Amino acid sequence: MLDRIRIVLIGTSHPGNIGATARAMHNMGLADLALVAPRCEPLTSESISRASGADHIVHAARLVATLEEAVADCTLAVGASARSRTLPWPMITPRTLGERLPQELSGPDSRVALVFGREDSGLSNTELQRCHAHVHIPTNPGFSSLNLAAAVQVLAYECRLASLEASSDEPAQDEEPQQPLASHEELEHYFAHLERTLVAIGFHDPALPRQLMARLRRFTLRARPERMELNILRGILSATEKCAATPGTDILEASAKERECRNGGTDSSASRSDSER
Structure with a gap:
C-alpha cells in the first residue's frame, strides 16, 4: 500500500x-x-x-x-x-x-x-x-x-x-469487485470538455466565470466518479456539443447516433424503441 x-x-x-x-x-x-x-x-x-x-x-x-x-x-x-x-x-x-x-x-x-x-x-x-x-x-x-x-x-x-x-486485517469476503476510479488526468480532460460544452450551449461565459467551474469541480471531485462513469458523462457532453453545432437537431436522434458510433453499428436498444413506437 x-x-x-x-x-x-x-x-x-x-x-x-x-x-x-x-x-x-x-x-x-x-x-x-x-x-x-x-x-x-x-x-x-x-x-x-x-x-x-x-x-x-x-x-x-x-x-x-x-x-x-x-x-x-x-x-x-x-x-x-x-x-x-x-x-x-x-x-x-x-x-x-x-x-x-x-x-x-x-x-x-x-x-x-x-x-x-x-x-x-x-x-x-x-x-x-x-x-x-x-x-x-x-x-x-x-x-x-x-x-x-x-x-x-x-x-x-x-x-x-x-x-x-x-x-x-482478515481479507474481506464476498465484496463487489472495485471499479477503477477516474485518474486525475482523466478528470482534467473531463473538466476541460465540460467547460467547452457549457460555453457552446451558452450556459457559461468565460468572461464572467464567477465560481461556476470551481463549484462544478468541487462537486465532481466529491463524487469520486469511476472511470466508466466519467466516460458516460463525456459521451453526454459529446452528444450535447453535436446538438449545439447543428441547429434543429433532435436530441434523441443525436443520442441514438452517438450510441451507434460507439457500438460500431446499429444501436439495438434504439431500434427496439423505434419499433415499439
Missing part, C-alpha cells in the same frame, strides 16, 4: 527541507517523491545531509513543471492546507485520511498523492482546487506553523499506521 502513496512538494525553496522530507518518508516506508517547480537546487550537500541516510529518495525524486504532471496518474489527491478558503472544500484530518487509505488503494491502478505547498505561502487556491480534499493538521491555534518536513512526517505516520492495520 505504501508504495502507491506519493509525496508532492510544490515550489520548495530550501534544499534542506527536501532532504528532511526524504528522511520523514523513509522513516515511515514511503519512497515516491515528486518535486513541482522547486525554487532551489534539490540535490545539494545540505539536502543530502538532512536526508540522513534517505538520500536515495532525493536522488530518485521526479522533477516536474506542474502539479497536473505530478498527480496525473493518481486517483486521489489530497492537499495539505492550514488556511480557510473562500470556497470551502471537503476537509479531513490526518487520522481520517489514514482510515480512508485501504479503500482508496484497493484497486490495482489506484494511487494517492499528498500535496504540500511552499514554505512561505502554502498551496494556492487553484492548486487546492486540483485536489479531491484538503487535510488539516489540528495544531495549537496559537502557534500553528509547521515545518514542511514535520507536516510530511505527521501524514506519513498516519499512512504507516493505516498500512500496518490493513495488513493485519
Whole structure:
C-alpha cells in the first residue's frame, strides 16, 4: 500500500527541507517523491545531509513543471492546507485520511498523492482546487506553523499506521469487485470538455466565470466518479456539443447516433424503441 502513496512538494525553496522530507518518508516506508517547480537546487550537500541516510529518495525524486504532471496518474489527491478558503472544500484530518487509505488503494491502478505547498505561502487556491480534499493538521491555534518536513512526517505516520492495520486485517469476503476510479488526468480532460460544452450551449461565459467551474469541480471531485462513469458523462457532453453545432437537431436522434458510433453499428436498444413506437 505504501508504495502507491506519493509525496508532492510544490515550489520548495530550501534544499534542506527536501532532504528532511526524504528522511520523514523513509522513516515511515514511503519512497515516491515528486518535486513541482522547486525554487532551489534539490540535490545539494545540505539536502543530502538532512536526508540522513534517505538520500536515495532525493536522488530518485521526479522533477516536474506542474502539479497536473505530478498527480496525473493518481486517483486521489489530497492537499495539505492550514488556511480557510473562500470556497470551502471537503476537509479531513490526518487520522481520517489514514482510515480512508485501504479503500482508496484497493484497486490495482489506484494511487494517492499528498500535496504540500511552499514554505512561505502554502498551496494556492487553484492548486487546492486540483485536489479531491484538503487535510488539516489540528495544531495549537496559537502557534500553528509547521515545518514542511514535520507536516510530511505527521501524514506519513498516519499512512504507516493505516498500512500496518490493513495488513493485519482478515481479507474481506464476498465484496463487489472495485471499479477503477477516474485518474486525475482523466478528470482534467473531463473538466476541460465540460467547460467547452457549457460555453457552446451558452450556459457559461468565460468572461464572467464567477465560481461556476470551481463549484462544478468541487462537486465532481466529491463524487469520486469511476472511470466508466466519467466516460458516460463525456459521451453526454459529446452528444450535447453535436446538438449545439447543428441547429434543429433532435436530441434523441443525436443520442441514438452517438450510441451507434460507439457500438460500431446499429444501436439495438434504439431500434427496439423505434419499433415499439
